[in-house]
Every structure is written in C-alpha cells, then in structure tokens.
Amino acid sequence: MPASSSSSSPTEPHPPQPHVCIVGGGFGGLYCALALQRYQRRTAPTFRITLIEPRDRFLFTPLLYEVLTDELKPWEIAPSYRDLIGPYPIDHCQDWVEQIDIHHQHITLRQGETLAYDYLVVATGSRLKPPATEGSHHAMPFTTLEDAWTLEKRLAELEPTATEANPIHIVVTGAGPSGVELACKLADRLGRQGHITVLDRRAVILRSHSLAIQRAASRAMAKRGIEVFTDVALEVVKANQVVYQHDGRTHHCPADIVVWTVGTIPQPWLGMEIPKQSPLAQCLVKPTLQLLDYENVFVLGDLAEMPGPNKSRAPMTAQAAYQAAPVVAHNLWASVHHRSLRPFHYHHLGNMLTLGKGEAVVHGLGLCLTGRLGAIARRWGYWLRLPTIHHRWRVFKHWLGFGK
Structure with a gap:
C-alpha cells in the first residue's frame, strides 16, 4: 500500500482511511465508485471515496x-x-481536474483546490475525433445531453414550416x-417531413x-427512405449543404442540419508526467488495470x-x-x-442498436432479435445496467405509469 496522503497523530486509535479519488463519472468511474462502496458495506469502512466529475448528471x-x-x-x-x-458514503467533487501529479499523489482542480490521494482511478473516457473537414464548425456533435437539446432546439425551429414537398434535410x-x-430515430420523428442522408x-x-x-440496419434505413452513401470523401461542410x-463525382447535398458522428479518441492525460501509452494514446496497463509504473493508479475505459x-x-x-469497473473496485x-x-477479462456480450422508434x-x-422484440430486449437489457437499484425502480414505475 502506498504511503498515506493523510497524517495521523500518535493518539489516534486507528490510522486514517485511505483516500480513493476517482476522476470521471461515466460508466467506468461512477460504476467503480458504486461497486467500491458495496465492498465498504461488507466490512468496516475501508476507504474515503471522492468522485471528481464536473457535470451534475x-x-x-x-x-x-x-x-x-x-x-x-x-x-x-x-x-x-x-x-x-x-x-x-461517496463525495461528489463537482469540478474540473487541471493536473494529476502521480509522483506526489495529488490532484489540482480548476477552482484551485488540491486533493491528496492514496489510490487513484482515472476514467475520463473519450471525446469526438476533431473533424478535419473544411467548414466542420457547421456540424453539431451528438454525444451529450446538451448536444441532444441543441439538436432538439434546431428541429423545433424547422418543423413548423416543414412539408413533404419542402422537407428538413439532415446529413x-x-x-x-x-x-x-x-438517422433511424430522426427519420421516425420527422416522417415525410424529413430527408435523411x-x-x-x-x-x-x-x-x-x-x-x-x-x-x-440496412433494411431499417431502406424502409425509412434514408439515403446511404459509402466510400465517400467529404470536401466541405457549408451552412446549408455538404x-x-x-x-x-462531386455532389452537393442540401443540409439544414449536419450531425457529426465520426469516431472517438481517448481524452488526453491530465498531467505533465504522461504514463506510457499505446500508439492510440491509451495508457498501457497491467492485466489488473494498474499503470505499469504506479501500482496505486488504476486506469479503465477508453483511456x-x-x-x-x-x-x-x-x-x-x-x-x-x-x-472493468467492478474489477478495479475489487482490486482497490x-x-x-x-x-x-x-485480472480483467473482457467478454463480448453482443451488440444492441436502436433502429427507429420501437425497433x-x-x-x-448466438441469438439475433430484430423489430419490436429486439426493441423490448434492448430496453430491458439497458434497464438492468442503469446505475442503482433505486433509479431502476423509479424508471420501472414510470414505465408502468406510476409517478415521475
């Protein structure tokens, strides 16, 4: 165990609890924190857990x-x-991490506070790959709830005047x-008032x-009249066309809305001392998901x-x-x-994609479910993965028509 970041006086009957800082509140970080607190309930409290995540949701x-x-x-x-x-017993520190000093075991936050840790978990995930296409600032991403609200606002502006003869063009x-x-969700929402490419x-x-x-997927998009072009080289995104x-041949596709969904890359490491990385800028870790040179630092997820x-x-x-989240929690x-x-062993459990409303x-x-049956299986499969029993229960009651 690393030297404790906290000090204790000789009169204290017990040493201070090791401080675990978890950077990132996505699937890796949040689920690791929840799994770790379950270990706390089995024995006497072992850790002080801080989840550092700037968002409130x-x-x-x-x-x-x-x-x-x-x-x-x-x-x-x-x-x-x-x-x-x-x-x-998990503290939510709602701030941005500016610097991780893995040598001295502390984290500097944007608001100026410094947090010392004994164990560190980094799960900052990935970001949309920066587009290199000229005019890409006209395109909007779709990775966050804020992105969904931005797209919703733009759709609300266009929908009142959209018709079958004058549809909303989305690329x-x-x-x-x-x-x-x-594409499938937008096609079902807009119907004949939209044209999706x-x-x-x-x-x-x-x-x-x-x-x-x-x-x-090909059948679902064809049924909805979605035009799909592969082997395409994007040249420029303009305010009203791509x-x-x-x-x-050069094609000019009208576009009231352009949504960029091309690829993700790992978030950059938040520190001057960058751990050993792969050519894809992912941190190299042991099978136990510890950094190669720092056994008290765990990295999981896209990073x-x-x-x-x-x-x-x-x-x-x-x-x-x-x-990976429960594996890191166990190893802590x-x-x-x-x-x-x-050691972490990834098991591919299959893939689930929505292909429109209720599909x-x-x-x-060994199974392939499509259509309405696939939608039901996907919905319940993801329901089982919602973060806590309490939240799953609230969502289930809502689906049954009770309460929020």
Whole structure:
C-alpha cells in the first residue's frame, strides 16, 4: 500500500482511511465508485471515496437517442449524481481536474483546490475525433445531453414550416452505431417531413459489427427512405449543404442540419508526467488495470488499453468500461487487505442498436432479435445496467405509469 496522503497523530486509535479519488463519472468511474462502496458495506469502512466529475448528471449514453423521439424522458437516462450517490458514503467533487501529479499523489482542480490521494482511478473516457473537414464548425456533435437539446432546439425551429414537398434535410456523417441509430430515430420523428442522408468514408456500414446487424440496419434505413452513401470523401461542410466526392463525382447535398458522428479518441492525460501509452494514446496497463509504473493508479475505459480476448485490446465501448469497473473496485479493496488482485477479462456480450422508434436489433450469444422484440430486449437489457437499484425502480414505475 502506498504511503498515506493523510497524517495521523500518535493518539489516534486507528490510522486514517485511505483516500480513493476517482476522476470521471461515466460508466467506468461512477460504476467503480458504486461497486467500491458495496465492498465498504461488507466490512468496516475501508476507504474515503471522492468522485471528481464536473457535470451534475450522469448520462446513460446508449439511450440518448430515445430523448429525440420522446420514448424516454431526460431524467431516466441522465439522473443527477446527487440522486445516484447521495445515499452512499461517496463525495461528489463537482469540478474540473487541471493536473494529476502521480509522483506526489495529488490532484489540482480548476477552482484551485488540491486533493491528496492514496489510490487513484482515472476514467475520463473519450471525446469526438476533431473533424478535419473544411467548414466542420457547421456540424453539431451528438454525444451529450446538451448536444441532444441543441439538436432538439434546431428541429423545433424547422418543423413548423416543414412539408413533404419542402422537407428538413439532415446529413449524418458516419455510418457507425451512432450515425445509424441517430438517422433511424430522426427519420421516425420527422416522417415525410424529413430527408435523411448518411455519408461514410468506409466501404460498408457498421464495419466492426456482425453481418446480421449490418443487414438489419440496412433494411431499417431502406424502409425509412434514408439515403446511404459509402466510400465517400467529404470536401466541405457549408451552412446549408455538404460537398462530397462519390463514384468520381462531386455532389452537393442540401443540409439544414449536419450531425457529426465520426469516431472517438481517448481524452488526453491530465498531467505533465504522461504514463506510457499505446500508439492510440491509451495508457498501457497491467492485466489488473494498474499503470505499469504506479501500482496505486488504476486506469479503465477508453483511456486504457485494456486486454481483450486473444491478445487483442478491449473495444472503446460503454460495455468494456462497465465490465472493468467492478474489477478495479475489487482490486482497490484487495490492495488494502493484502489479497490477490483480479485480472480483467473482457467478454463480448453482443451488440444492441436502436433502429427507429420501437425497433432495434440485438445480436449476441448466438441469438439475433430484430423489430419490436429486439426493441423490448434492448430496453430491458439497458434497464438492468442503469446505475442503482433505486433509479431502476423509479424508471420501472414510470414505465408502468406510476409517478415521475
């Protein structure tokens, strides 16, 4: 165990509790904090837990698309941290981290406060890959609740005057999961008052997914009249159109709204002393998810090159971070109690994509569910992964028509 960051007097009957700082309140950080406090309840309190997250709400990102079609309310997918961790001995420090000093074991916050730690968990996730296309400032992202509100506001401005003869033209750049799911939801919301175009530079949609999912997505988009162009080279995004190359020709696609969903990259390390990293700028970690040179620092989620099956790396997905969180929580507890640490093993459980209002595809464990049945399976699969039992119960009662 590292030297404690707190001091104690000789008259104190017990040494101070080790301080665990968790940077980032997404799937990796929040779920690690919740798992760690469950270890606290099994034995006498072992840790002081601080979750450092500047936002006031957690976002269950895979269900963000349902907000656009009013299938889910914002509070269901974005509960406040106060509601989630309020009942537990977890401190929420609502501030930005400016600097992590892993050598001296302290964190400098934007408002000037310095936090000393004994153990550190870094789970800051990823960010949208900065677009290199000229005029990309005309495109909007779709990764946060604020992005959803921005898109909602723009749609509300355009919808009153939209008609079948004069539809809202929306261009979605990227035919990965985010682009496909967003396109299908927008098509169902707008109906004949919208025209959706999906552009992707790759040869196929959903390149990293199974053929069954690719086919289901293709059918769903074709049914909704969504135009999909692959092998596209974007040239420029303008205020009212997108210019791109396809099949050796230049195309000018009208665009009232352009949504950018092309790729993510790890967030930069928040410190002068940067740990050893992979070519993708992910931190190199041991199988136990500790940094190679600092055993009291754990990194998980998109920021870490976590081990995957067959010597590959785990994908940069919420599923991988969700699986890593309890492993890190166990290893923190084991480090203090001198128990064996547990290596992380990623298990791919399949993929779930929404393909419009009340329609989805779920593929995994040898099964492929589509349509309404897929939507039900996806909704309940994600319900089981909501952060706390209390929040799951509130959402379940709402679905039954009781209360908020």
